[in-house]
Amino acid sequence: MADLRRMPAVLVADDSPAFCQKAREVLMKQGFEVTTASTGLEAIAAVRKATYDLVTLDIEMPEMDGIEALRILRVMIPDVPVIMVSGASTVHTAISALRQGAYDYILKPFDADDLALSVARALKQRALVEENRKLVADLKRFNEHLEELVHERTQALERSERKLLDYAHELEKAHAELVNGHEELREAYRKLRELDGLKAKFIAITSHELRTPLTAIFGYASLAAEGKLPEAQQTKALQAIQRNVERLVATVGEITDIARLKDKRLYLRRESLDLGELLAEVARDFAPLSEGRRLSVKTRIDDALPRILADRGRMLQVLQHLVLNAIRFTPDGGEVELTVSQVAGPPENPRRLLVTVSDTGIGIDDDKLTMIFEEFYEAGPWQHHHSGRTAFGSSGLGLGLSVVRGLVEEHAGRIWAQSGKSSGGKGSTFSILLPALEPEGAAA
Numbered sequence: 001m002a003d004l005r006r007m008p009a010v011l012v013a014d015d016s017p018a019f020c021q022k023a024r025e026v027l028m029k030q031g032f033e034v035t036t037a038s039t040g041l042e043a044i045a046a047v048r049k050a051t052y053d054l055v056t057l058d059i060e061m062p063e064m065d066g067i068e069a070l071r072i073l074r075v076m077i078p079d080v081p082v083i084m085v086s087g088a089s090t091v092h093t094a095i096s097a098l099r100q101g102a103y104d105y106i107l108k109p110f111d112a113d114d115l116a117l118s119v120a121r122a123l124k125q126r127a128l129v130e131e132n133r134k135l136v137a138d139l140k141r142f143n144e145h146l147e148e149l150v151h152e153r154t155q156a157l158e159r160s161e162r163k164l165l166d167y168a169h170e171l172e173k174a175h176a177e178l179v180n181g182h183e184e185l186r187e188a189y190r191k192l193r194e195l196d197g198l199k200a201k202f203i204a205i206t207s208h209e210l211r212t213p214l215t216a217i218f219g220y221a222s223l224a225a226e227g228k229l230p231e232a233q234q235t236k237a238l239q240a241i242q243r244n245v246e247r248l249v250a251t252v253g254e255i256t257d258i259a260r261l262k263d264k265r266l267y268l269r270r271e272s273l274d275l276g277e278l279l280a281e282v283a284r285d286f287a288p289l290s291e292g293r294r295l296s297v298k299t300r301i302d303d304a305l306p307r308i309l310a311d312r313g314r315m316l317q318v319l320q321h322l323v324l325n326a327i328r329f330t331p332d333g334g335e336v337e338l339t340v341s342q343v344a345g346p347p348e349n350p351r352r353l354l355v356t357v358s359d360t361g362i363g364i365d366d367d368k369l370t371m372i373f374e375e376f377y378e379a380g381p382w383q384h385h386h387s388g389r390t391a392f393g394s395s396g397l398g399l400g401l402s403v404v405r406g407l408v409e410e411h412a413g414r415i416w417a418q419s420g421k422s423s424g425g426k427g428s429t430f431s432i433l434l435p436a437l438e439p440e441g442a443a444a
Helices: 017-029 040-049 066-076 088-099 112-225 231-262 275-292 312-328 400-410
Strands: 009-013 033-037 054-058 082-086 104-107 270-273 296-301 308-311 335-344 351-359 414-419 428-435
Touching: 009 017, 009 040, 017 033, 017 112, 033 040, 040 054, 040 066, 054 066, 054 112, 066 082, 066 088, 082 088, 082 112, 088 104, 104 112, 112 231, 231 400, 270 275, 270 312, 275 296, 275 312, 275 335, 275 351, 308 312, 308 428, 312 335, 312 351, 312 400, 312 428, 400 414
Parallel strands: 009 033, 009 054, 054 082, 082 104, 296 335
Antiparallel strands: 270 308, 335 351, 351 428, 414 428
16 A cells, blocks of 8 residues: 655666756655665665655666566556656667556656656556545445345344244155155065065075985985896996085085074184185186086186185185186186285285186176175076086076175175176176285284
8 A cells, every 4th residue: 555654755766867866856846755776676675675656767777677677566566656767769668668567658858847747647546546445445345234234134034934944844854754654665565575586486496406406316216226226327326316415415505504694603713724725726626627618717826925814614615606606607618717816905904815706608787796696696587597516507596696795704805796798798707805814923
């Protein structure tokens, strides 16, 4: 803001002592307090030390010319008018300075009246600007006062409106509770029907899964009991009976496992395990079956993997089921890949192991990727259920993946599925993330 002294202060910057002396005399007669500077740098220094109402700058000065000084002063004192002093040879530069924020320019040699008139106009213009600024500030304060009044009235209206809205909300809430009660009844009825359907499906599939091996066992046993089984076929018959007994044991085992997982009664005998060795063992166990289907089973196990704390039998059960699923749903001649690698985890568990079982099989529809872990779920209609161990498209009770998920979660892990169908490809990938066992001596 302008200094409210009775005598306005003017800074005259010019490298001509004669000009400075004459300008001082002219301006002091007009009632101005005048300070002089001989260079642009001196003018900048003077402005830093004192307050001026107006500055005149000679365009041609040593060390720093008037144009450069003008640029700096526009930043330092943007509200103070600056008049440029120009010789005939620099009048074009003076006009350019006007575009950069100078108020006016005068030519050398200058006329005393011209200088006095230009300074008076500049100060009058500045006074008008200051007066306008005060009026704008007053108007702003008045507007703020009006806004406060409007705000108070608005708040009163809003309070009344809120009371009405609260009443309307209470009515809506009561209506919503009635609607929700109706929806809850409908949802409960839907779940009962779904449960009834699952029960029928479970009975049908379980009956099929039990009847098929029992029929084979009963047939061979009947032939043996009646003495109608040739001696040459007795070994094959016993092997068939053994396979079907194992199948019955596996079926009953799945039913028992799902019941124990639901009731939180599953016991785990945890020990330090090498997950890579466990996966390699599963690959070796399934080698004869995969070779019979002309399936290529590849393993990729990273070196120096940390160990895990897990139940060996249960972890074998998880890996065997995933590999068996890959074999079941991959056409003859396809590929299955098994991998184990270490991945980074959160700060509380920075070391984790990732197991993947990938195949080039029929894949899974996107909307089924989470449903496949539900109990009794099968990709196709259960009426077309096809039992078997390794035949393409064969399946069991529909409990296997549900048991696998439960076992993985009991080991503080996570399992998920991805399908090549999502990107126009084929096959599917099942991934398991398990916490690694921290090395002895690691910080807690």
